[in-house]
Amino acid sequence: MLTRTEKDIIGTKQIPSAALWGIHTARAVENFPISGNKIHPELIKAYGEVKLACAQINNQLGFWEDPKKDAAIEKACFEMSQGLLSEYILVDALQGGAGTSTNMNVNEVIANRALQILDQPLGNYEVISPLDDINQNQSTNDTYPTALKIAAIRLLRELEQSVLDLQEAFQQKEKEFAHIVKIGRTQLQDAVLTTLGREMSAYAEAFNRDRWRIYKCEERLRVVNLGGTAIGTGLGAPKQFIFRVVDQLRENTNIGLARSENLIDGTQNTDVFVEVSGILKAHASNLLKISNDLRLLSSGPDAGFGEINLPEKQAGSSIMPGKVNPVIPEAVAQTAILVMGNDQIITQACSSGNLELNQFMPLVAHSLLSNLSILKNACEIFRTHCISEITANEDICKKNVENSTATVTALIPKIGYNKASEIIKLAGKLHIPIKEAAVKSNIISEKEYEELITPEAVCRLGN
Numbered sequence: 001m002l003t004r005t006e007k008d009i010i011g012t013k014q015i016p017s018a019a020l021w022g023i024h025t026a027r028a029v030e031n032f033p034i035s036g037n038k039i040h041p042e043l044i045k046a047y048g049e050v051k052l053a054c055a056q057i058n059n060q061l062g063f064w065e066d067p068k069k070d071a072a073i074e075k076a077c078f079e080m081s082q083g084l085l086s087e088y089i090l091v092d093a094l095q096g097g098a099g100t101s102t103n104m105n106v107n108e109v110i111a112n113r114a115l116q117i118l119d120q121p122l123g124n125y126e127v128i129s130p131l132d133d134i135n136q137n138q139s140t141n142d143t144y145p146t147a148l149k150i151a152a153i154r155l156l157r158e159l160e161q162s163v164l165d166l167q168e169a170f171q172q173k174e175k176e177f178a179h180i181v182k183i184g185r186t187q188l189q190d191a192v193l194t195t196l197g198r199e200m201s202a203y204a205e206a207f208n209r210d211r212w213r214i215y216k217c218e219e220r221l222r223v224v225n226l227g228g229t230a231i232g233t234g235l236g237a238p239k240q241f242i243f244r245v246v247d248q249l250r251e252n253t254n255i256g257l258a259r260s261e262n263l264i265d266g267t268q269n270t271d272v273f274v275e276v277s278g279i280l281k282a283h284a285s286n287l288l289k290i291s292n293d294l295r296l297l298s299s300g301p302d303a304g305f306g307e308i309n310l311p312e313k314q315a316g317s318s319i320m321p322g323k324v325n326p327v328i329p330e331a332v333a334q335t336a337i338l339v340m341g342n343d344q345i346i347t348q349a350c351s352s353g354n355l356e357l358n359q360f361m362p363l364v365a366h367s368l369l370s371n372l373s374i375l376k377n378a379c380e381i382f383r384t385h386c387i388s389e390i391t392a393n394e395d396i397c398k399k400n401v402e403n404s405t406a407t408v409t410a411l412i413p414k415i416g417y418n419k420a421s422e423i424i425k426l427a428g429k430l431h432i433p434i435k436e437a438a439v440k441s442n443i444i445s446e447k448e449y450e451e452l453i454t455p456e457a458v459c460r461l462g463n
Contacts, residue, residue, distance in 0.1 A: 001016055001017075002016070002017040002018075003015060003016055003017055004016075004017050004121075004122065004123040006022050006023035006026075006123055007023065008023050008024060008027070010027065013026055013027070015123065017122065017123075018122065019088075019112075020088045020108070020109045020112040020113055020116075020122065021088055021090060021105055021109055021112070022108035022111075022112065022123065022130065023108075024101065024104035024105070024107075024108060024130070025090055025091060025101070025104065025105040025108055025109075028090075028091040028092075028095060028101035028104070028105065029090050029091060029092075031095075031101075032091065032092040032094065032095045032096070032101065033092065034092050034094045035092055035093055035094045035366075036092070037092065037093040037094070037366065038089070038090075038092075038093060039089050039091065039093055039102055040093070040151065040365065040366065040369040040370070040373070041083060041086055042151040042154055042369060043102075043147055043148060043151045043365055043369060044080065044083065044086045044089050044106070045080070045081050045083050045086070045151070046081075046147040046148070046150035046151040046154070047080065047102070047103075047106045047143065047144075047147040048077055048078070048080025048081030048082070048085070048106070048110075049077075049081045049147070049150060049249065049252055049253055050143050050146050050147045050150070050226065050249065051077040051080065051081075051106065051107075051110055051134060051143070052074060052077035052078055052080075052081055052252060053226075053246075053248040053249035053252055054136070054137065054138055054143075054226075054241075054245055055070075055073045055074050055077050055134075056074060056248050056252075057137075057240075057241050057245045057248050058136050058137060058241070059073075059074065060244075061238065061240055061241060063136060063137075064133070068118060069114070069118070069127075069128065069133075071117075072114040072115075072117040072118050072128070073110065073114045073128065073133065073134065075114070075117055076109075076110045076111075076113035076114040077110055079113060080106065080109065080110055080113075085109050085110075085113060088105075088109045089102070089105050089106065089109065090105060091105045093362060093365075093366040094362055094363060094366065095362050096359070097140070097359070098140055098141070098144065098357055098358065098359045098360075098361050099140050099144035099361045099362050099365070100140045102140075103135070103140040103144060104130065106134075107130035107131065107134040107135050108130045110130070110134045111125065111128045111129060111130040111133065111134050114128045114134075115127060115128050137227075137229065137236060137237035137238070137241045137245075138226075138237075139228075139229040139230045139235075141228065141229065141230055141231055141232070141267050141357055142224075142225045142226050142227060142228040142229055142232070142263075143226065144361055144365075145224070145225060145266075145267070145270070145361060146225065146226040146249070148361070148364070148365045148368070148369075149221040149222070149224055149257075150224075150249075150253060150255065150257075151365075151369055152221055152273075152276065152368060152369065152372065153218050153221050153222070153255055155369060155372035155373060155376070156217065156218050156221075156276075156372060157218070158372075158376050159214055159372055159379070160211055160214045160215050162375075162376045162379035162380050162383075163207055163210050163214060163283065163379055164211050165379070165380070165383055166207050166379045166382060166383045167204050167207040167208050167211060168204075169383045169387040169388050170200050170201070170203045170204035170387060171200075171201070171204045172388075173197070173200040173387065173390060174197045174198075174200040174201040174204055175197065176197070176392075177195065177196035177197040177199075177200055177392050178195060178197035178198075178455060179195070179197070179455050180195055180196040180197065180392050180394055180397050180455075181194075181195055181397065181401055181453055181454070181455055181458055182194060182195065182196050182307060182397040182400065182401065183397075183400045183401060183404050183406050183407075184199075184406070190405060190406035191406055191409075192406055192409045192410065193401065193406060193407060193410045193453060193458045194458060194459075195455050195458055195459055196307070196308070196392055196397065197455075198458075198459055203290050203293075206286045206289075206290065207286060209286075210282065210283040210286055213279045213282060213283070214279060214280075214283065217275065217276050217279045220272045220275055220276055221272060221276065222256050222257050222258055223259075223260050223266065223272075224246060224257050224258070224259065224260065224266070225259075225260045225263050225266030226245055226246050226249060227241065227242035227243075227245050227246060227259060227263065228242075228260070228263035228264075228266060228267050231264065231267050231356040231357060232260075232263035232264035232265070232266060232267035232268070233263070233264070234263065242259075243259075246258065246259040264356070267356065267357060268353065268355065268356045268358065269353075269358075270349075270350040270353060270358045270361070270364060271350060273346055273350055273364050273368055274346060274347050274351075276368065277342070277343045277347070277367075277368060277371065278343065280339055280343065280368075280371050280372065281339060281340055281343040283339075283375060284335070284336035284337075284339035284340055284343075284371075284375065285336065285340070287332050287333070287335065287336040287378060287379075287382070288332075288333050288336035288337065288340075291329035291330075291332040291333045291336070291382070292333060294310060294326070294329050294386070294390075295310075295326045295329050295330070295333075298310045298326060305396075306393055306396050307392070307393055307396055307397050308390055308391065308392055308393060309390065309391045309392070309393060310326050310329070310386060310390060311328075311385065311386060311389035311390070312324045313327050313328060313385060314327060328381060328382060328385045328386040329382070329386060331378070331381065332378045332381070332382045335374050335375065335377075335378040336378070338371075338374065339371045339374065339375060342367040342368075342370060342371050343367075343371070345363065345367045346363075346364055346367050346368055349361075349363045349364045350364060402434060402435045402436075403433050403434060404434065405424050405427075405434065407434045407435070407453060408420045408421075408423055408424055408434060408438075410452050410453050410457070410458065411423070411444060411449070411452055413452075414444060414448060414452060415443055415444055419441075419443045422441060422443065423437050423438045423441050423443060423444075424437075426440065426441050435449060
């Protein structure tokens with residue numbers, strides 16, 4: 001294999017001649033064979049956007065006198081922002097150095113791609129340097145968290161849409177099941193009557209809150225520390241660059257970004273990621289609760305609740321014929337549990353930064369962006385492969401209403417507590433359904449009984 005020689009402060013190293021990456025990337029690949037997970041693709045694209053904005057301001061301030069060089073660098077940055085160079089970002093998602101390896105991998109790929117555009121040999125850093133040109137007026141300290149916030153905002157917007165779609169799927173089921181009266185349960189015991197539609201409406205409302213929280217938390221990520229360079233001091237960058245680069249990035253991304261008023265704070269403190277992660281955890285808690293509810297309501301089919309039917313997606317057992325498991329809610333529940341675990345990781349990583357910089361930003365980025373991606377995917381499969389195909393077992397719901405003592409509670413406004421208790425005793429003594437016992441007792445007529453357990457009566461607020 002043909003190679004080229006590159007040099008850094010550690011020494012020299014042979015790099016494949018055709019590689020767009022360079023010596024810093026090579027060392028990071030050797031040093032961090034940890035997770036096998038690649039950098040999240042949205043972080044790579046966001047890094048390209050950050051580099052493009054920086055290059056544009058550097059061009060405007062006249063740092064590069066050669067227009068061809070200007071154009072080549074901007075073109076390479078743009079390609080990075082479009083995901084066209086992502087395959088050359090090789091470093092592991094988990095790495096030491098607060099993200100320096102990611103920044104340098106990006107710098108090297110952009111520099112070498114710009115050299116390609118100029119028909120220059122790869123690695124000819126005298127013409128375009130990863131450090132002196134692509135990283136000019138920048139640091140990992142400000143570019144990495146800025147790129148992370150852009151990536152997170154983009155994924156938040158996608159997640160918000162997926163949660164909204166899920167909410168609307170439950171609202172559709174609310175309408176579809178509005179007429180089905182069923183037993184409501186507390187502590188897994190029969191309680192009072194409700195409707196299956198009302199049950200679905202509560203799930204829809206939970207996801208409505210999630211959607212609103214996700215929408216609002218984008219605001220927390222719009223303040224960035226780009227221009228702060230090392231620890232937020234702006235070291236090495238001219239004031240014009242510091243004052244203009246975030247404006248350029250805002251224009252490029254169409255995201256309402258603003259420069260942090262306190263760049264030191266914006267560089268050393270990462271509590272905003274904990275806040276956003278907490279919002280995602282709240283959504284995960286709803287996904288876990290509701291997916292478990294659906295598994296319980298569909299349990300059976302012969303010896304469980306069996307009030308709803310989940311779509312059959314695949315055979316459930318290699319030994320039990322006919323068994324079909326609720327695999328979609330199970331997968332969603334596992335996603336939620338993983339998100340909760342990652343939230344704890346983010347909390348600890350953000351809390352463990354020291355003094356002027358958080359060295360664990362790669363772990364924060366990996367966990368946060370992973371949570372955003374898997375939550376979006378979970379919401380989409382939950383909606384398309386489960387919720388939209390749920391059907392109701394009306395006969396089972398009706399039978400449960402007729403047999404459960406919970407039904408008598410609906411009669412109390414008409415007959416009082418003591419007479420309702422008499423009906424329960426009679427049903428138990430004769431081993432007959434509640435409805436039959438109510439009519440046989442002569443306490444209430446069949447017509448009155450039916451009126452008190454209609455969907456309208458059950459859903460009426462108050463007596």
